[in-house]
Amino acid sequence: xxxxxxxxxxxxxxxxxxxxxxxxxxxxxxxxxxxxxxxxxxxxxxxxxxxxxxxxxxxxxxxxxxxxxxxxxxxxxxxxxxxxxxxxxxxxxxxxxxxxxxxxxxxxxxxxxxxxxxx
Numbered sequence: 001x002x003x004x005x006x007x008x009x010x011x012x013x014x015x016x017x018x019x020x021x022x023x024x025x026x027x028x029x030x031x032x033x034x035x036x037x038x039x040x041x042x043x044x045x046x047x048x049x050x051x052x053x054x055x056x057x058x059x060x061x062x063x064x065x066x067x068x069x070x071x072x073x074x075x076x077x078x079x080x081x082x083x084x085x086x087x088x089x090x091x092x093x094x095x096x097x098x099x100x101x102x103x104x105x106x107x108x109x110x111x112x113x114x115x116x117x118x119x
Contacts, residue, residue, distance in 0.1 A: 011110055050066065050069050073105055
């Protein structure tokens with residue numbers, strides 16, 4: 001796929017990243033190099049790896065980058081739990097972000113299965 005921007009999972013991952021940036025602006029300033037940074041980095045990694053994988057010239061490379069995106073997504077989900085547990089995120093904000101991340105997860109897993117099935 002030459003235009004990753006048309007891929008719905010990439011679009012959803014970008015939206016999730018934008019929401020993460022919006023929410024982490026409200027975190028305490030002392031977290032700027034801690035949890036805030038980790039949440040931003042893991043969220044950025046998801047659409048970035050989808051795009052990079054789609055830019056490669058083989059399904060094996062695409063699968064590798066999609067697997068990295070899934071790993072980053074699981075990191076993000078863990079970090080969201082931590083943010084909720086230490087009251088940086090309300091239950092409502094956590095639930096919204098977590099459900100958005102689960103939607104991206106389901107889409108990524110389905111995309112991976114489709115690509116693996118075509119190999």
